[in-house]
Amino acid sequence: MAIMNIKKFFIQTFGCQMNVYDSERVGYLLEGEGYERAEAPEEADLIFLNTCSVREKPAQKVYSALGRFQGLKERNPRLLIGVGGCVAQQEGEGLLERFSYVDFVLGTKELPRLKGILKDLEGSGKRQTAIGLEGRVDPYALLPSYSPRSKACSFVSIMQGCDNYCTYCVVPFVRGREVSRPSRDILEEIRSLASCGVKEVTLLGQNVNSYGQKPGGEIGFVQLLEAVEAISGIERIRFTTSHPKDLSGDLAGAFGRLSRLCEHIHLPLQSGSDRILRRMNRGYTREEYWEKVQALRRNCPDISITADLMVGFPGEAEEDFAATVKMIERVQFDEFFSFKYSDRPQTRARLFADKVSEDVSQRRLEEIQTLQKKITRQRNKRWEGREVEVLVEGRSKTNAEESAGRTRTRHLVNFSGKYDPDGALVKLKITKALAHSLIGEALPRGETPS
Numbered sequence: 001m002a003i004m005n006i007k008k009f010f011i012q013t014f015g016c017q018m019n020v021y022d023s024e025r026v027g028y029l030l031e032g033e034g035y036e037r038a039e040a041p042e043e044a045d046l047i048f049l050n051t052c053s054v055r056e057k058p059a060q061k062v063y064s065a066l067g068r069f070q071g072l073k074e075r076n077p078r079l080l081i082g083v084g085g086c087v088a089q090q091e092g093e094g095l096l097e098r099f100s101y102v103d104f105v106l107g108t109k110e111l112p113r114l115k116g117i118l119k120d121l122e123g124s125g126k127r128q129t130a131i132g133l134e135g136r137v138d139p140y141a142l143l144p145s146y147s148p149r150s151k152a153c154s155f156v157s158i159m160q161g162c163d164n165y166c167t168y169c170v171v172p173f174v175r176g177r178e179v180s181r182p183s184r185d186i187l188e189e190i191r192s193l194a195s196c197g198v199k200e201v202t203l204l205g206q207n208v209n210s211y212g213q214k215p216g217g218e219i220g221f222v223q224l225l226e227a228v229e230a231i232s233g234i235e236r237i238r239f240t241t242s243h244p245k246d247l248s249g250d251l252a253g254a255f256g257r258l259s260r261l262c263e264h265i266h267l268p269l270q271s272g273s274d275r276i277l278r279r280m281n282r283g284y285t286r287e288e289y290w291e292k293v294q295a296l297r298r299n300c301p302d303i304s305i306t307a308d309l310m311v312g313f314p315g316e317a318e319e320d321f322a323a324t325v326k327m328i329e330r331v332q333f334d335e336f337f338s339f340k341y342s343d344r345p346q347t348r349a350r351l352f353a354d355k356v357s358e359d360v361s362q363r364r365l366e367e368i369q370t371l372q373k374k375i376t377r378q379r380n381k382r383w384e385g386r387e388v389e390v391l392v393e394g395r396s397k398t399n400a401e402e403s404a405g406r407t408r409t410r411h412l413v414n415f416s417g418k419y420d421p422d423g424a425l426v427k428l429k430i431t432k433a434l435a436h437s438l439i440g441e442a443l444p445r446g447e448t449p450s
């Protein structure tokens with residue numbers, strides 16, 4: 001009989017790693033409340049959509065997902081539907097007005113209120129909105145301390161919000177002012193993750209390089225990395241995202257010095273034109289970006305560098321775009337994510353004149369993607385014949401007989417041979433480089449990669 005009463009939840013996550021982390025925390029909280037995970041939304045008593053509004057496309061996806069869930073609600077009136085994350089923060093009450101079947105809206109800093117909201121909904125049935133933003137210093141401190149079931153890799157939030165106000169970006173408006181989590185809480189969470197078998201942590205924040213310089217943090221980012229390095233059981237440390245203007249020489253040096261810090265950095269460039277970078281309010285020039293890249297490669301010759309790039313920012317002329325192409329050729333990124341500019345609510349750039357047409361943006365996007373494809377292939381080639389360490393993350397997506405894992409440089413490697421459990425650190429020789437991945441073969445046990 002008790003089984004009949006067990007409630008199930010389904011979480012759909014859009015957007016960045018911060019949302020993935022928040023969804024994990026929500027899932028963990030719900031499990032603590034006696035809920036079980038549903039395999040599909042059709043089985044759920046509670047559906048939670050964790051949303052992203054950074055660009056127009058992901059924001060639209062949220063609305064089509066909501067449309068799909070409407071039918072479920074008609075079939076199961078007991079079903080609760082909640083919207084969290086950046087669209088929730090942005091739209092607030094408006095979501096309840098627009099979607100009669102949405103039961104609650106939970107802002108980016110309101111996760112700890114979920115429990116109370118669910119109780120109220122069960123009691124009074126009254127639909128709820130919680131979207132407070134400022135003054136909520138560290139929502140994670142109010143959530144149950146986090147130690148998930150055993151897995152190899154985990155995210156850890158170290159700061160929230162952003163004070164940079166790049167003119168195209170909605171983040172400062174939906175994630176609030178920059179606030180660092182106390183290092184004590186972060187380190188405790190990582191120790192707890194390590195004791196559950198986690199081997200790799202990715203420290204998350206919109207601008208991790210300024211960790212500790214804003215309210216909440218009491219040590220700097222490099223000191224935080226050093227403290228994580230000292231936690232036994234953690235074999236790999238990653239972080240994202242770095243802002244180029246705040247990347248210090250000290251951090252570049254840490255890549256050469258800290259043995260657990262993986263040789264990869266995501267360093268969004270956005271544009272290679274100084275004029276556009278200024279209009280974007282990015283706070284660095286192409287030359288300054290290039291100097292940081294060189295400092296990173298001096299300290300850590302094998303470092304892989306990835307970026308975000310945007311085309312079609314208002315006022316981007318052909319010569320600005322040509323400067324971006326030149327910069328891509330100069331830096332030789334390992335990979336990048338590229339986007340067409342889209343207007344976002346509240347941002348300054350949405351008011352800028354001289355918008356670039358869709359056709360021009362699309363052509364520019366395709367041009368840089370074609371160029372990068374070639375560069376990625378060449379960059380991947382340098383791994384052929386080399387020995388690497390891979391953290392196994394499961395079976396290969398293309399061949400069930402093979403395993404897949406990532407190198408410290410974050411390259412995906414598929415390899416055959418005896419299946420190693422997830423979380424195993426395996427030594428491999430890279431036999432072939434493909435466009436988006438590498439192929440490896442296992443080295444005899446006991447052999448150490450150079």
Ligand code: 5AD
Pocket residue numbers: 054055056168169170268270308309310339340341342343344
């Ligand atoms: N239009 C297009 N791309 C954007 N990004 C952020 N805001 C916008 C926007 N308005 C991109 C940036 C950022 C990434 C997460 O999304 O490249 O680094």
Ligand code: SF4
Pocket residue numbers: 162163164165166169170171172206207243
């Ligand atoms: Fe947005 Fe700029 Fe902050 Fe990144 S640094 S989150 S792009 S405002």
